[in-house]
Amino acid sequence: MRAYHFVNEQFGMDDLVKKRLxxxxxxxLNDPFELFAVSLTDSAVRRAFRKMKDELSRTRGLLCFSRDWHNPVQWSHYADRHRGLCLGFDVSDESVGSVTYSSKRIAARIEQLRAPRLLDPNTARHALFRLVGRRPLASGLSLFIIRLAHCRPGSSTRLARIIMEVHASIERDSTLPI
Incomplete structure (x- = not known):
């Protein structure tokens, strides 16, 4: 599949010269509501979710792509108000997750703990959340591709990547070689 990444001119040229994203x-991220498609009214879920989000912030990252290179909202928001670049990549379908939108926050509960030390922020990623009516989300990575409907800028595709853990395709400066 062809996926498009929008950037401002400076970062886009730097990405091309250094052959990395x-x-x-x-x-x-520019959206303060990222990962907040989940309802956090239950205090136990809220505490576990915050710990998981902190852990994900330290150990995971994402690249945002679009299936469409001519979406004016994408150009405006991510390519410096139509002055930036749109870089196209051929990516495998297995490596991306399509963004799904929800008109309201999704109810969640902690269904199972995979590690007895969930209260330790360093092991919060081991919580298994179940979004009501959806399949379990191990370590919360699926939360990267669920957004509230008011955030819908166009047809977005996201690629979640490990950034701080050892991974063959990720460099030390949190970049992905292209």
Missing amino acids: KIATLKD
Whole structure:
């Protein structure tokens, strides 16, 4: 599948020269509601979710792509108000997850603990959440591709990647060689 990555001119040219893409961490994303498609009204879920989000912020990142290179909203938001670049890549269907949108926050509960030390923030990733009416989400990675409907900028595709753990295709500076 062809996937498109929108960037401003400076970062786009830098990516081309260095033949790499910068992987965004959760704290670097421009949407403060990222990962907040889940209802956090239950205090136990809220605590576990915050710990999981902190862990994911330290150990995971994502690259955002679109299936469509001519979406004006993508150009406006991610390519410096139509002055940036749109880089096209051929990616395997297995390596991306299509963004799904929800009109309201999704109810969640902690169904099972995979590690007895969930209260330790370093092991929070071992919680298994079940979004009501959906399959279990091991380590929360599926949460990267669920967004609230008001965030819908167009047809988005996301590729989640490990950034801080040892991984053959990720460099030390949280970039992905292209």
